[in-house]
Amino acid sequence: MSNSHRTGDRRILWLLLSFLFAFGLWEAAGRWPISVAFSPFSQTFLAMVRMVANGSLLKAYASTVQPLIIGFIICGIVGGGFGIWMGLSRTTEWFSLPFFIILQAAPMAAVIPLVTYIYGIGLTSKVLAVAVLAAPVIVMNSYKGIRNTPPSLIQMCRAFLGTRTQVVVKIILPHAAAMIFTGLRLGLAMGFIGVVIAELLITPTGIGDLISYHSSVADFPEMFAAVASIVLIAAVTIHGLERLERRLFPPEVRGS
């Protein structure tokens, strides 16, 4: 017990050291300076404190999370549902799998200008930008989760008189749940990319506005603070989901 306690302490020590090292490098590089536009860690940090204090960061996120959450929820329900359907139905698989394989490999950010062209510069376009990036991985993971069900479990369920519905509800879906969750987590990570691209490319709002505004007036510490904040939020959210996933579906029980 005390032993594991000590290794835990040591891990935290290393973690702090690595942060210290990275921030130290950043500070040194900023003071060198590499470029006048590259502000050191200390100034960025102070800028972030200022932006939190004056409320501009909070206001920016209040608008950034809207397309992110709406797009992600739509993707989760429609994309996850479609992936499950694709895994269950050979016909659906036949006509849509090639499409999603291409979508998954394609740099979807390239279609965002097209989205703007069709849907204008409002919230709809930004929601679509999130959806377009997040959907492929959500659909494909749900599909693979369904398709990876061990045939022997399905055969077992049939042997004990399970109906098709019972096979789906009691075997296939529980088995796929872990992989569907992974898909949602990866989809949210893509959604963060989508929303930032949308806010930089379509019309500057929220965090995209903070980044482009501060860079245009050469407030580089503020600009870096805005960039750092979105990196921080995305990283913490995704990491949190990963931990939740490991708790909900421990590797021994997830079966896939």
Place this chain on the structure above:
Amino acid sequence: MSADAIVELKGIGKTYETGVEALREVNHSFPAGKLSTLLGPSGCGKTTLLKIIGGLIPATTGEVLVEGKRVEGPGAERAFVFQDFALLPWATVLRNIAFGLELRGVPKEERFEIARKLIGEVGLVGFESSYPHQLSGGMRQRVGLARALAVDANIILMDEPFSSVDEQTRRKFQEELLDLLRHRQKTVIFVTHSIEEAAYLSDRIVLLSARPGTVSQIIQPNVDRSSESPDEIRRDKNYLDAVDQIWQVLKKYL
């Protein structure tokens, strides 16, 4: 003979889509209340035959009659024990054992009570809320066996149930299986590739030929399992004769 036949195979043939002919013209009647083994060289289609009897895969030709009725799919009078156990990794031992009853809509209280009784019989007391990954191979197959016993089918189909279990556990397991079956009126059809296992367990051994598999010979080891101890059986002259007899047939196909 056919008066007490519970499972009848009539001209069973199976050819896979790939063109491989696994079984040809298999005719046999399995007597009720006995343990029959399907034994043959590897690839002779014995597992395929068992799955056809179980209604899990269709035969290409011929028909299977169970209690006089033609098999169209799985049925309540047959229960299956799988080679790879086929346990739900996300379910506890208790739920896995009760799973067949769960599919039949038996209320939770009732099916868990049946499962708990079987847990005692197969020696898994204390593991009710464990998950399959926490159990050894032998214990997992006990769960598989208990699940098959829980639905109280007349016929138990066992597909190489002990093949993924180590030799020592396997012997122990064979003895316990005979114990479990002694006070139950079950018909067991058992697939194995082990000659000793077949001779030790079976009332009747159906030897299949090499692919395409067909019934080559039937051997009835005249071993008195009711009075002899497991170790006595393994020294019994009839047991040893049966082992030798099986080997004489099987080596032709190697």
